[in-house]
Amino acid sequence: MDNDGRLIEYAGQFRVIQKVARGGMATVYEAEQIGPSGFTKQIALKIIHDRYAKQAEWLQLFIDEAKLSANLVHGNIVQIYQLGQVDNEFFIAMEFIKGVTLRSLIDRHRQLATPMTPALGAYIASRVCRALDFAHNFVDRGGRRLDIVHRDVSPGNVLLTWDGHVKLGDFGIAKARTMADPAAQRPLMMGKKHYMSPEQILGGHVDSRSDVFAMGIVLFELLALQPLFTEDETEAAIDEVVVAPVPDVARHIPGIDASLDALLRAALSKAPDQRPSAADFGRVLDQFCVQHRETGSPERLQAHLAALFPDSYRPPTEAAPVSGMTGQQGLSPRSRPSLVRRILGLD
Numbered sequence: 001m002d003n004d005g006r007l008i009e010y011a012g013q014f015r016v017i018q019k020v021a022r023g024g025m026a027t028v029y030e031a032e033q034i035g036p037s038g039f040t041k042q043i044a045l046k047i048i049h050d051r052y053a054k055q056a057e058w059l060q061l062f063i064d065e066a067k068l069s070a071n072l073v074h075g076n077i078v079q080i081y082q083l084g085q086v087d088n089e090f091f092i093a094m095e096f097i098k099g100v101t102l103r104s105l106i107d108r109h110r111q112l113a114t115p116m117t118p119a120l121g122a123y124i125a126s127r128v129c130r131a132l133d134f135a136h137n138f139v140d141r142g143g144r145r146l147d148i149v150h151r152d153v154s155p156g157n158v159l160l161t162w163d164g165h166v167k168l169g170d171f172g173i174a175k176a177r178t179m180a181d182p183a184a185q186r187p188l189m190m191g192k193k194h195y196m197s198p199e200q201i202l203g204g205h206v207d208s209r210s211d212v213f214a215m216g217i218v219l220f221e222l223l224a225l226q227p228l229f230t231e232d233e234t235e236a237a238i239d240e241v242v243v244a245p246v247p248d249v250a251r252h253i254p255g256i257d258a259s260l261d262a263l264l265r266a267a268l269s270k271a272p273d274q275r276p277s278a279a280d281f282g283r284v285l286d287q288f289c290v291q292h293r294e295t296g297s298p299e300r301l302q303a304h305l306a307a308l309f310p311d312s313y314r315p316p317t318e319a320a321p322v323s324g325m326t327g328q329q330g331l332s333p334r335s336r337p338s339l340v341r342r343i344l345g346l347d
């Protein structure tokens with residue numbers, strides 16, 4: 001109690017281990033946070049590119065990303081630890097995700113020409129919906145709704161851990177109602193063209209329902225293994241999102257369950273008020289799994305990732321070898337090849 005309001009100054013130290021990915025605005029590194037007495041913690045460091053750091057508007061976006069998502073503590077959101085500054089360089093320290101992006105998972109499926117089971121797609125999408133529902137309805141310490149909108153829901157921003165958890169990251173262009181919005185002047189430069197709602201691509205008012213539309217695009221791609229929108233040229237891109245009718249989902253995803261078909265149609269409605277909330281979106285996906293007696297679970301996703309990425313798969317735990325399973329010691333019992341093959345529909 002005596003310590004109320006006391007300021008503890010701490011100059012954190014980080015050791016960069018290796019580059020993980022170079023994004024549009026920043027580079028992400030695997031790093032270690034170093035503390036006293038040999039304390040270390042594996043973290044990720046996101047460092048804004050020099051040329052953006054020099055422009056106040058972009059630097060502000062980077063700072064806002066950290067400030068906005070700092071308190072979004074949720075199992076399906078990549079957790080931010082700290083916004084740091086060394087000289088004029090800003091960085092974000094955050095939870096290090098060992099795994100792959102949803103982009104890589106979709107690409108791998110395309111490469112193998114094997115569809116994802118609807119239950120697995122529904123599991124992944126439902127967890128992203130939980131993350132969005134949390135951000136959309138988040139209230140700050142004073143109880144104020146912040147009305148956070150992510151605005152960049154896309155496969156590259158959904159991370160899948162080797163042990164089967166799903167985390168939404170990159171709140172780089174997210175916005176709260178209470179914030180000045182640098183995107184207001186240049187809407188087309190923000191977000192990924194093929195994952196934008198009609199109102200976002202037109203530079204109009206964007207709220208949580210825009211994220212739901214983007215989630216619809218992502219779910220479509222998960223199930224169809226092909227992107228819903230593909231036009232690169234701006235006018236054509238606007239046309240396919242804003243004007244063209246919603247494509248016939250069943251034609252692109254043969255055999256799609258009626259409830260998922262209806263869900264996709266609703267989420268992809270041009271009119272925001274026809275779309276479900278992120279919470280309802282997630283509930284329909286969960287119900288789909290229950291009705292089909294299919295569990296979408298971390299265990300299943302883990303086994304799936306183990307099968308699809310045998311060379312890079314590195315789970316955080318390693319179970320003791322099961323007797324009588326010679327030659328399979330590297331895999332945990334819950335990802336034994338027989339199960340893996342069954343999940344992939346290979347047996």
Ligand SMILES: Nc1ncnc2c1ncn2[C@@H]1O[C@H](COP(=O)(O)OP(=O)(O)O)[C@@H](O)[C@H]1O
Pocket residue numbers: 020021022023024025026027028044046078094095096097098101156157169170171172
């Ligand atoms: N916390 C993290 N742990 C591991 N890899 C990450 C993490 N955050 C991002 N990445 C990787 O870096 C890429 C770019 O990060 P992101 O935050 O999406 O930045 P950008 O704004 O450049 O898109 C991601 O697609 C992912 O591959």
Ligand SMILES: [Mg+2]
Pocket residue numbers: 023156157170
């Ligand atoms: Mg990104």
